[in-house]
Amino acid sequence: MTIKLKMNKFLIQAVFWCFLTGWLIPANLDAALICTVTTDACATLGADYIEIFEMSATANGHAGLPAASYANFVCCGNVTGLGNNCSGTYQVAAKLSGTTNAHVEKNTEANYANNACLSIDSGTVDIAYQATNCDGYHTTLASMSGATTNAHVGNASAYANKICATATATAAVSVTVTSDGSINYQSVEWGQQQDTITLTDTQTVQNSGGGTINMEVQTSNATGGTGWTLASSIGNPNEYVHEFSTTTAPTWVKFLTPAETYRDATTSVIAGNSQDFDFRITVPQSTTDFGTKSITITVRGYAS
Amino acid sequence: MKEIKSILFDSLLVVLVGVLTWLPIFAQTDTVAVSVTAKNSAVTVTDGSVAYGSAQWSASTSTNPAGAGSGQSQTATNDGSTATFNVKSSQATNGTGWTMAAAVSALDEFEHYFSTSTGAAAWVQFNTNPATYKTASTTVSNSGTMRADLKITIPASTSDFVAKSITVTVQAVAD
Numbered sequence: 337m338t339i340k341l342k343m344n345k346f347l348i349q350a351v352f353w354c355f356l357t358g359w360l361i362p363a364n365l366d367a368a369l370i371c372t373v374t375t376d377a378c379a380t381l382g383a384d385y386i387e388i389f390e391m392s393a394t395a396n397g398h399a400g401l402p403a404a405s406y407a408n409f410v411c412c413g414n415v416t417g418l419g420n421n422c423s424g425t426y427q428v429a430a431k432l433s434g435t436t437n438a439h440v441e442k443n444t445e446a447n448y449a450n451n452a453c454l455s456i457d458s459g460t461v462d463i464a465y466q467a468t469n470c471d472g473y474h475t476t477l478a479s480m481s482g483a484t485t486n487a488h489v490g491n492a493s494a495y496a497n498k499i500c501a502t503a504t505a506t507a508a509v510s511v512t513v514t515s516d517g518s519i520n521y522q523s524v525e526w527g528q529q530q531d532t533i534t535l536t537d538t539q540t541v542q543n544s545g546g547g548t549i550n551m552e553v554q555t556s557n558a559t560g561g562t563g564w565t566l567a568s569s570i571g572n573p574n575e576y577v578h579e580f581s582t583t584t585a586p587t588w589v590k591f592l593t594p595a596e597t598y599r600d601a602t603t604s605v606i607a608g609n610s611q612d613f614d615f616r617i618t619v620p621q622s623t624t625d626f627g628t629k630s631i632t633i634t635v636r637g638y639a640s
Numbered sequence: 641m642k643e644i645k646s647i648l649f650d651s652l653l654v655v656l657v658g659v660l661t662w663l664p665i666f667a668q669t670d671t672v673a674v675s676v677t678a679k680n681s682a683v684t685v686t687d688g689s690v691a692y693g694s695a696q697w698s699a700s701t702s703t704n705p706a707g708a709g710s711g712q713s714q715t716a717t718n719d720g721s722t723a724t725f726n727v728k729s730s731q732a733t734n735g736t737g738w739t740m741a742a743a744v745s746a747l748d749e750f751e752h753y754f755s756t757s758t759g760a761a762a763w764v765q766f767n768t769n770p771a772t773y774k775t776a777s778t779t780v781s782n783s784g785t786m787r788a789d790l791k792i793t794i795p796a797s798t799s800d801f802v803a804k805s806i807t808v809t810v811q812a813v814a815d
Contacts, residue, residue, distance in 0.1 A: 508668075511669065511670050512670055513670045513672055517671070517673060518673050518674075519673070519674045519675070520674075521674065521675065522676070523678070523679040523721070525678075525680060526678060526679070526680040530676070558676065613672075615672075617674075617676055619678045622680070623678040623680070626678055626721035626722065627677070628675055628676070629675065629678075630673070630674065630675055631673075631674035631675070631676065633672040634669050634671050635669060635672070636668070637667065637668055637669075
């Protein structure tokens with residue numbers, strides 16, 4: 337019975353996790369991590385290559401943290417946002433007995449205090465230690481003379497004990513209102529409408545992130561003096577209607593009430609592409625005052 | 641039962657951690673700043689009635705204190721947003737009507753004027769076309785007022801001596 341419950345527990349958590357990832361995780365960038373040992377500076381391999389640690393020789397070597405002045409650099413790259421930080425999203429590739437002239441051990445050992453790390457700004461990093469090969473991982477970062485601790489280091493082919501790595505960047509979501517982020521509906525008669533098509537003030541929102549996204553929009557209530565409350569229709573004093581359209585021939589869609597409730601606007605906007613938005617306001621049937629009101633429209637992008 | 645609670649708690653924890661970990665990466669916003677001003681045209685006139693009384697042919701009388709119709713100045717109040725006030729006058733009706741004219745001379749033609757000055761009157765003649773407004777005051781704010789005095793010049797000759805009725809209209813046009 338206990339085993340069954342534990343299995344159920346695992347399954348439920350797995351389902352939740354799949355639900356989360358299936359719904360929320362944006363498309364990962366496809367590039368696979370590449371690591372190599374080179375005598376040239378890592379940057380010569382590409383601007384995104386960074387040094388993880390150094391070794392005195394490509395076999396039977398001692399290790400040092402970056403800037404240890406060894407001639408052989410363990411360089412990793414080909415994935416956006418890589419780093420050698422031991423904070424944020426990272427994994428310890430190897431633990432060193434010192435900052436230079438060091439032996440190494442697996443990251444699960446506790447004998448050495450100097451960490452050589454592989455990090456990423458946005459995404460995932462995995463480090464593993466396998467015998468013979470790094471099947472199941474992107475690349476072989478280096479190899480160790482021993483399986484656990486007090487080991488010398490070498491390049492990928494030097495020893496059977498491989499340090500394996502995978503790094504996957506996640507495309508960060510970003511939206512930018514590029515034109516021009518400001519609408520002035522001007523003065524509008526009670527109960528009348530004004531729109532950005534008439535005003536020639538269509539707003540453009542760009543997918544400035546790295547993956548395909550959907551866009552959704554919300555509007556605030558109108559503030560200043562006696563505020564106006566967003567409503568689905570006018571009639572009551574100080575209640576206004578706000579709409580948006582994403583089509584050239586406008587198809588007006590009302591913002592959801594209450595204010596600041598997101599409504600889907602468009603889907604599958606690929607990276608770098610833009611979406612035009614037009615907006616229309618219907619001013620209250622009557623207002624308490626005639627002061628200028630301020631409204632904030634928020635466009636939110638999320639991974640498709 | 642304890643195990644089930646544990647499962648639910650742990651699962652919710654997984655969800656929470658997942659959301660907190662990933663959400664900042666998955667959604668990002670930008671905003672559009674919007675401004676709008678409501679406008680409405682509304683005006684009331686108090687007290688809304690002027691009696692010029694009787695006057696000789698070709699004589700003038702007015703609501704201005706210096707005139708015979710003193711004490712009948714009218715007040716137009718802007719009940720809407722900032723506006724321009726326009727005015728027009730009808731012809732005089734009842735019996736044989738009088739027609740507005742630039743100057744009295746012909747039978748049954750009269751002159752009609754307004755003034756919005758708060759001091760000495762500065763008479764401006766109504767447009768002689770009774771359908772046409774003439775601007776009286778601009779940029780009258782909400783709750784702002786405009787004083788309106790009226791002056792009439794009786795025709796040089798009339799077909800009858802029946803009391804005439806004239807309607808003066810004040811129009812507010814929101815800016």
